[in-house]
Amino acid sequence: MTEKCGVVGISLDGRDAARPLYYSLYALQHRGQESAGIVTHDGFQQHSHVEMGLVGDAFSEDDIESLNGPAGIGHVRYPTSGSVDSSCAQPFSVSFKSGSLGLSHNGNLVNADEIRDELADSGHAFTSDGDTEVIAHDLARNLLEEDLVRAVKQTMTRIHGSYSLTITHDDTVMGVRDPQGNRPLCIGELDDGYILASESAAIDTLDGELVRDVKPGELVILRADGQGFDSYQLVEQKQTAHCFFEHVYFARPDSVIDGKRVYEVRRDLGRKLWEESGIDSDVVLPVPDSGRAFASGYAEAADDVEFAEGLMKNRYVGRTFIMPTQDERERAVRLKLNPIKSTIEGKTVTIIDDSIVRGTTSTQLVKLLKDVGAEEVNVRIGAPPIVAPCYMGIDMASRDELIASDKSVEEVADEINADSLAYLSKDAVAEVLEQSRDDLCMGCVTGEYPYDIEGEEADREITRTEVPADD
Structure with missing residues (x-):
């Protein structure tokens, strides 16, 4: 994305x-x-x-x-x-x-x-x-x-x-x-x-x-x-x-979107992630930078799980999604993120990220962690699975490229070689944002869109009320 x-x-x-x-x-x-x-x-x-x-x-x-x-x-x-x-x-x-x-x-x-x-x-x-x-x-x-x-x-x-x-x-x-x-x-x-x-x-x-x-x-x-x-x-x-992904990924954590401080929303989503799918492990690691607030909330809710920085980001490397080929995207992950061996070696690890799109980054991260001695790598995602493109203004992969579009959670876990994988539920997202799911755009995780789009399913009938311009 x-x-x-x-x-x-x-x-x-x-x-x-x-x-x-x-x-x-x-x-x-x-x-x-x-x-x-x-x-x-x-x-x-x-x-x-x-x-x-x-x-x-x-x-x-x-x-x-x-x-x-x-x-x-x-x-x-x-x-x-x-x-x-x-x-x-x-x-x-x-x-x-x-x-x-x-x-x-x-x-x-x-x-x-x-x-x-x-x-x-x-x-x-x-x-x-x-x-x-x-x-x-x-x-x-x-x-x-x-x-x-x-x-x-x-x-x-x-x-x-x-x-x-x-x-x-x-x-x-x-x-x-x-x-x-x-x-x-x-x-x-x-x-x-x-x-x-x-x-x-x-x-x-x-x-x-x-x-x-x-x-x-x-x-x-x-x-x-x-x-x-x-x-x-x-x-x-x-x-x-309202686009729920503004809170999950796009907006800066120090911004306020629709009355909600983005950083606090992400921490609350992390707490919900623990409530829904928490797993015992020695250490919780964020995927920098967007996974950090989720991991903080997740570790806080877990109470006795260590929160640590186990992946260091090279800030002079461009984003992996702009690499034109799959081979280059895979190489860019290693250029961009490097594991801290002392935090990971001999430990069971849970890594927290905001989303999985193609699965390239997740696959490479799991491999990196296991290569430096992690005994077990569990993956937790602070959003529901992305199963469909966005037509509302996000440049997102096609269905053929989305790893979750035609695979179950278990199949995605096998694909990225994780010992376990869990996503946050759609209801949890709506609860944290204090909005009905009907008032959120969740097209990328439901395949249903707020507007009629050729070849896609609409989730509502649009009825507009015009207000007099001089009111």
Whole structure:
């Protein structure tokens, strides 16, 4: 799996927004490493800089100095829709009769092709194959005939899927969250303005205060003077579809997502993992870094089991999922993680990880631990088995690549050569998040999705309630 994207929007009282946006993107770098970009507006014209690569490589000091204006948005991207090239890098910018637009998108539309064809038939020319440009063109068309709030509402009623958006319309900054709240978005207060961001960690980086999450179906418009924001609940639905994997893996542990501190959620999931499938062993080891909080909670619940660091991470090695071949992925595991022999030799070991996708990493880790003398290696996973792809904005393997898609737990244990394997249950995840399973998106672990997707099963009938734009 790869992270989705990170979005941010800032409106300040007179001070240029480019540098705070730059720092915010650094805080969201874990959500996308392919490209980074910033769009600002100085009250007269729009400024844009978008480049491939990490945030630190995409911007020079001169680039930041050239992005004038107290209002702007930013984006870090990992592709889930569209090409892997500069044409799909964001924010996407467009100028039209009613002004200029900048748009950053985290998520994935399931009806982008349908809307693209309709817009193309009416004369719109597209420069990329990504769904972000579809949203921008649709919003630009609506702005020719409607005021800002009504234009956004019309676009929201047309696009289906997951999205958190930060948008500039000239020097107005706004944020939109999809009606099921699948992708995260929150509001923060700064000393001289307000910020919208995918995660609260970006707000913390700027010494701001988290105000709240943007509600599903809500439009938030930051005031141009940096003195507040206005809220419009444009679309309502009976059910949400919050992505549970934000808490399990994607979000930074120091972030707050939908009112829950991610680190504490992961510790609670680890405690539940012990309650459901705890096994006596000499030592509990986390798989760094995402397994650490789970393992801490698991060991605490076990009471008399030692928690220890038994795998050291080489932080100068890229992530294993970006390696193009299976052989390279297997080699990258050893480059990335090295066992501490004194912690492992002659002991029964339980390793805790957040998930198993292809099984490559788990197989290599079990082998590493046994090669350095572990008497027994048990694997515990802080999420249910991943059995299906994600269509809501996570770049996940196909069913053919997912090890659990056609294998039982026992068969997966045999495949990775573990002495035992257990996953956390879906009900335990819902209990820890204090939400009904019906209000969570669990498509990757159930094969049922909150939207109709060709060839897949939907788990609900979508009924939207439109709220008058002037309410």
